[in-house]
Amino acid sequence: MTDRIVFEDVSRFYGEVLGVNKINLSIPPGITSLVGPNASGKTTLMNLMTGLVRPSKGKILVRGVRPDEPEALFKLLGYATQFDSFPRGLTGFQYVHSSLLLNGMAEQEAERKAWAAIERVNLVEAAKRKVDAYSKGMRQRIRLAQAIAHEPVVMVLDEPLNGLDPLVRSETIALFRESAARGAHVLVSSHVLHEVDMISDQVILLANGYVVAEGAIRGVREEISDKPLEIVVRCDQPARMAAALFAHDHMVEARLHADGLGLMLKTKSPSTFHKQLNRLALDGIEIESVAPADEDVNALYEYLIGEEGGTK
Amino acid sequence: MAVYKRSYRSYQGELTNPRFRFLILPKYAYERVFAPKYMVALLVAAMFFPIGCAAYIYLLNNLSVLTSLGLPIPSFLKVDATFFRFFLNFQGSFAFILTTLIGPSLVAPDLANNALPAYFSRPFSRAEYVVGKMSVLVLLLSGITWFPGLLLFGLQWSQAGWDWTSANWYIARALLFGGLAWVLLLSLVALALSAWVKWRTVAGGLILGVFGIGAGLATMINNILQTDWGSMLDLSRIMNTIWSSQFEIENSTGLEPFEAWMAFFAICTVCLLMLERKIRPKEIVK
Numbered sequence: 001m002t003d004r005i006v007f008e009d010v011s012r013f014y015g016e017v018l019g020v021n022k023i024n025l026s027i028p029p030g031i032t033s034l035v036g037p038n039a040s041g042k043t044t045l046m047n048l049m050t051g052l053v054r055p056s057k058g059k060i061l062v063r064g065v066r067p068d069e070p071e072a073l074f075k076l077l078g079y080a081t082q083f084d085s086f087p088r089g090l091t092g093f094q095y096v097h098s099s100l101l102l103n104g105m106a107e108q109e110a111e112r113k114a115w116a117a118i119e120r121v122n123l124v125e126a127a128k129r130k131v132d133a134y135s136k137g138m139r140q141r142i143r144l145a146q147a148i149a150h151e152p153v154v155m156v157l158d159e160p161l162n163g164l165d166p167l168v169r170s171e172t173i174a175l176f177r178e179s180a181a182r183g184a185h186v187l188v189s190s191h192v193l194h195e196v197d198m199i200s201d202q203v204i205l206l207a208n209g210y211v212v213a214e215g216a217i218r219g220v221r222e223e224i225s226d227k228p229l230e231i232v233v234r235c236d237q238p239a240r241m242a243a244a245l246f247a248h249d250h251m252v253e254a255r256l257h258a259d260g261l262g263l264m265l266k267t268k269s270p271s272t273f274h275k276q277l278n279r280l281a282l283d284g285i286e287i288e289s290v291a292p293a294d295e296d297v298n299a300l301y302e303y304l305i306g307e308e309g310g311t312k
Numbered sequence: 313m314a315v316y317k318r319s320y321r322s323y324q325g326e327l328t329n330p331r332f333r334f335l336i337l338p339k340y341a342y343e344r345v346f347a348p349k350y351m352v353a354l355l356v357a358a359m360f361f362p363i364g365c366a367a368y369i370y371l372l373n374n375l376s377v378l379t380s381l382g383l384p385i386p387s388f389l390k391v392d393a394t395f396f397r398f399f400l401n402f403q404g405s406f407a408f409i410l411t412t413l414i415g416p417s418l419v420a421p422d423l424a425n426n427a428l429p430a431y432f433s434r435p436f437s438r439a440e441y442v443v444g445k446m447s448v449l450v451l452l453l454s455g456i457t458w459f460p461g462l463l464l465f466g467l468q469w470s471q472a473g474w475d476w477t478s479a480n481w482y483i484a485r486a487l488l489f490g491g492l493a494w495v496l497l498l499s500l501v502a503l504a505l506s507a508w509v510k511w512r513t514v515a516g517g518l519i520l521g522v523f524g525i526g527a528g529l530a531t532m533i534n535n536i537l538q539t540d541w542g543s544m545l546d547l548s549r550i551m552n553t554i555w556s557s558q559f560e561i562e563n564s565t566g567l568e569p570f571e572a573w574m575a576f577f578a579i580c581t582v583c584l585l586m587l588e589r590k591i592r593p594k595e596i597v598k
Binding site: 052071075077078079106 | 326327328330336344422426427428430432433434436593
């Protein structure tokens with residue numbers, strides 16, 4: 001379990017205000033997205049694992065290291081905050097370089113690694129300019145550079161894709177994937193759900209300081225049994241298929257596509273549905289494709305958080 | 313489900329001694345502090361008086377060789393406790409001016425820029441941050457107060473010989489402790505006020521104000537209540553009492569050395585408490 005980030009019954013209160021409550025998580029390496037509306041506890045969760053705030057209750061271990069052991073923790077961990085967080089007057093290079101010096105690297109090593117990180121985020125040309133003069137996207141990139149410069153195995157990145165143009169966004173996602181592929185933890189918080197869907201191995205959905213769901217997106221969707229699964233089927237006889245399926249209880253709804261070559265189905269029992277689908281295929285219905293329509297973060301967000309009054 | 317290789321290794325190289333990492337802060341701070349030319353000019357100006365004093369000590373000692381023939385040296389020309397007390401007073405004023413200019417630019421911009429999480433998401437504690445920022449002022453102010461004072465004492469020692477030194481040893485102690493106390497007080501007040509108000513200009517004004525308002529309040533309390541206890545709010549009077557006691561010179565501040573030290577430690581404690589409250593990683597709750 002030492003390669004996991006573990007939260008055991010963690011709560012954090014700010015006076016009478018709830019930050020997060022009774023969090024139990026065991027996060028494996030890979031890309032994990034924290035998703036939730038404003039004030040759901042995403043940043044608090046990140047601050048807790050980086051030791052910037054202490055839990056009011058419970059225990060946290062980041063790959064076996066407690067967040068109140070900064071020397072050991074920050075060897076493993078790099079953090080990029082969501083908001084502008086720069087000492088005034090520093091150039092991009094100085095910002096990354098001084099961060100590395102604070103991490104305990106010797107002057108020359110810090111310089112080498114600072115340039116390497118700046119190169120990874122494509123900011124070499126602007127590195128000698130003051131961060132104050134950077135655009136939002138450049139600030140985001142230099143923040144990312146300081147978070148990854150000391151080669152951490154745990155990257156905690158608060159809204160790292162905000163303000164990035166599409167090209168840099170895809171380069172950044174590639175960087176996350178590459179790190180995750182080598183066994184690092186990449187924890188990102190995001191509001192952009194289609195991106196979360198695209199990049200995450202798993203999601204943690206938060207609302208009002210509580211974890212409402214966690215795990216691989218598909219697994220989480222299967223757990224929501226009170227919401228019928230939406231499936232889109234493209235086939236040559238959609239009307240016949242709908243009639244055959246409605247002979248059974250699990251079917252909730254079927255809507256034929258306007259082109260007459262497909263239908264959208266809602267079923268309470270995906271396993272029964274798939275068995276019947278096989279039978280219908282053997283009976284001569286030609287099936288072109290079968291795809292879940294609500295097995296994504298967007299749907300999870302709506303089912304689990306949207307109903308609780310969260311904002312999408 | 314993605315399958316990952318476990319090939320990623322964090323940095324395993326040697327690390328620097330954590331005890332001295334606070335010195336990274338002055339390294340970058342000095343670059344910024346001395347970017348304006350007037351700051352360099354001010355620092356150079358702060359060196360004129362010590363250089364003049366050094367020349368004076370040299371000349372006076374060589375003059376005394378001549379006067380050993382029988383001519384007396386007037387008492388106001390002597391290099392003694394009063395001379396060094398005046399030196400510390402003069403250089404202390406320069407230190408105050410530098411503090412009002414440099415002090416506000418140390419912590420206030422970090423707080424205004426929400427930069428504290430950037431420092432504390434490193435193996436770097438709040439105490440190290442405060443010590444690091446303080447060291448910017450402590451090193452600089454020491455360089456124009458007690459350090460040149462001790463050099464002058466050494467020069468006088470080399471010129472006047474062991475007899476003078478053994479009789480005036482307390483002057484070196486007074487320069488060191490009196491100078492350090494002033495530097496410490498200025499640094500703490502500057503840091504605490506700039507952490508509290510966050511704005512550089514306001515913080516600079518406040519540092520000036522604390523000394524001015526403190527003196528005014530002290531006089532008011534003393535006059536209304538017919539007491540001397542109000543002087544414990546006057547930072548200049550506190551330091552004058554401490555210096556006078558250190559240099560074993562009579563003082564007319566109305567404060568006893570013990571009271572001055574009590575007030576000194578109380579002010580330092582308040583400043584540390586203010587810093588403890590303000591220097592925290594920003595907690596942004598989403």
